[in-house]
Amino acid sequence: MFPKPFKKLHPNILEKLESLEITTPTPVQSSSIPVIKSGSNLFCTAPKESGKTTTLILTTLQKLKCEAVGDAPRAxxxxxxxxxxxxxxxxxxxxxxxxxxxxxxAYEKMHIDLQKSEILEGLDILISTPKNMNKLFLLNGVNTAELKIFSIDDAEFLSQQSDYAALLSITQSIKKCQYVLYSEKLAPKLKRFENYFMEYSKIISI
Incomplete structure (x- = not known):
């Protein structure tokens, strides 16, 4: 039997966790999964190897109910x-x-037109870098109408000005979605996103 907060996850996810022999959530998963499921914007800070990336994967799958829908990315x-x-x-x-x-x-080394055409064929989860994603946005290569959740893994790299600026540019094109930012510490530069797209965000620190 899975403990909370795993217990309330999609059966497909539970099956996978069981096969991986992951039965007990880490402290960061116990604290953050319910908040992300509630739909709040979240700054999630915890040390390396504490389960942040697994949290990102589980909550993304949960948000999308483990099934393909439509053509536009939802995460x-x-x-x-x-x-x-x-x-x-x-x-x-x-x-x-x-x-x-x-x-x-999608990443920088791939031809941008190839990325655009492949994305248009339909997908649910789009993984990329800020600069590459911004390029796609500027070329209208990503339809954000169905976007539900936008996550940033190991967000420390956003201290680089070019990535920071690219992210702000991307988020200006998105009307409404949930943002979750994962990092080891909540640097002042990251906290500043509250003034842009992370309104009313919660903070979880482990």
Whole structure:
């Protein structure tokens, strides 16, 4: 029997957790999963290896009810670079193997027109870097009408001005969605997002 907050997750997710022998949530998962499920914007800070990325994956799957719908992305995840994007893509695939969710990864080295056409073919979860995502947004390559959740993994890299500016540009084009930012510490520069797109956000620190 799964303890809270795992207990209330989609049966498809529970099945996967069982096969991975993950039965007990980490402190960061216990604190953050209910808040993310409630729909609040959230700054989630915790040390390395505390389960933040798994939290990101579980809550994204939960939000999308583990099934493909339509063509436009319903979840966007930003990461620092191509390596992180591909790593996260593989981690997502481990969880989406037996459901219909479509995960797509886009990064700088890929031709932007190829990315646009592949994205238009339909996907549910889009993983990319801020600069690449901003380029796609400027070329109208991403339809955000169905977007439900926007997560940023290991957000420390946003201290770089170019990534910071790209993120602000992206979020200006999004009408309404939930934002969740994961980092080890809540640096003042990250907290400043409250004034832009992280309104009424909650903070969880482990």
């Amino acid at each position: 966007i995840v930003l990461v620092e670079n191509k390596e992180k994007a591909l790593e996260l893509y593989d981690q997502f695939l481990a969880y989406t193997k037996y459901n219909s969710l479509r995960v797509y990864v």
